[in-house]
Amino acid sequence: MTEHRVVFVVFDGFQPLDLTGPHEVFHGAGGYACEVVATRAGPVRSVSGLFVHAGHGVADLDPAGTDTLVVVGGEGVDRAREDAALVSWVAAAAAGARRVASVCSGVFLLAAAGLLDGRRVTTHWAREEQLAREHPEVRVDCDPIFLRDGRVWTSAGVTAGMDLALALVEDDRGRQVAHAVARQLVLFLRRPGGQSQFSVALWSRQPATDPVRAAVTAIHADPGARHDIASLAAHAGLSPRHLQRRFTAELGVPPAAYVERVRVEAARRALTEGDEPVEAIARRHGFATAETLRRTFHRRLGVPPSEYRARFRSTAEPAGALLVHPVHPVHPVHPVQPVPEEGEPV
Structure with missing residues (x-):
């Protein structure tokens, strides 16, 4: 099976769950090679003080060959979108990528790279007015938890990034694999994109x-x-x-x-x-x-x-109760294989 190359874009002041949540979903599914890029390689401080190591800086990572580009969000995005080198790299990577995604306020970085003109997107409800005001060329809809407009996928805040990642896995590998990943991560499979942020x-x-x-x-x-x-x-x-x-x-x-x-x-x-x-x-x-x-x-x-x-409309099976009894331990999460959807113990 050919691995899909997923590149996460981070910056000082990023939201750690925007990275680690989707990253664990892709890792659990198997068949994905995940990389992290920032302006410079090395430690990058999240908004909560947690550091992650960016394996690449934009100057040393060829943007070509990216299958899925994921831009995370966080308070630091307002500074990040003024980083000309980072914005240029995002635009170059997106040009050849099969699909582009953002979590939460990462959508602002996509907009700065000129990737959202005329598209319908979502973000965290708290930044809806700012996005609409600063980017009138974008159609902003902050009710759903994630949206797909062509090859561009955007999601609401924090945990919605995991819903988005599950949808991407389902798009690649089918709902059985997405179901298996959700079960191992003890997730609610799966909130459809149309579920409101305002439940x-x-x-x-x-x-x-x-x-x-x-x-x-x-x-x-x-x-x-x-x-x-x-x-x-x-x-x-x-x-x-x-x-x-x-x-x-x-x-x-x-x-x-x-x-x-x-x-x-x-x-x-x-x-x-x-x-x-x-x-x-x-x-x-x-x-x-x-x-x-x-x-x-x-x-x-x-x-x-x-x-x-x-x-x-969700392509997955109807949502059920919260899954609280995974079949396998959730630490560490190993790549999973499809499991039967009917009659399986949960």
Whole structure:
């Protein structure tokens, strides 16, 4: 099997997980030769103080022959994109690479190298406005955790780099190999690119009291159930008016808005993970009709459910529970072989 040459670009102030996460995914899959390049060979300090050794500097590494170029992110990217030698090397390596990828704010270095004109990209949500403001030639979409536009792949922050790397492995070697790597790394296989950076756990506060917690638990247990204020008040053991006030104070949004967001997120997962008709998804998740779901998607996401499914449909099997019992020890991670997808112990 021919090895794919993966070159990671790092710089002072890089985010270490942007490098080590994808690196372990490629190593675990086997068939990848990974190298690290920086402005100069030698130790490179990450934003958290962890040093890694760059085996090459841009002056001594031929950019030709790179199969997959991965630019990591981190606070230091703002200085790195002003490094003319580094930016020129990235542009030269990308010119001949089969594909180019960035993790988190590494997208800024790709933009500085002129690689993103007219492309649709993502990055960490906290840098969305900056990227759109500084690079109007780029179409910025910071909802999904990773995106592919032709041969350019971009991802959101930190752990999303591992999701991106799994998608690259799947693209090269198939979903069985990607599945095996995820199992050995005890990962959730696999978040589709269309999964939002703004999942419920991220965008909402946590309930501070037991009555509101009971209402929230009921919503998540069955998003499609009847969740009007009277029903939620019954779960909470409060009057509807009292629950409305406490729910909004504790979570920052009123109950109806919270219910809608949970339902939208559940419908998004259903659209990307299976073949269920849109009408059935709408009914199952509390939207009553496909038209109601369509209007809600347009209002919240700017696209209809059918387009969302076409754009973000996962090629992997439906996501399941968090895998917590790897078949083999995870240290060290050895290259793995495909494993059966049906009936295997997890």
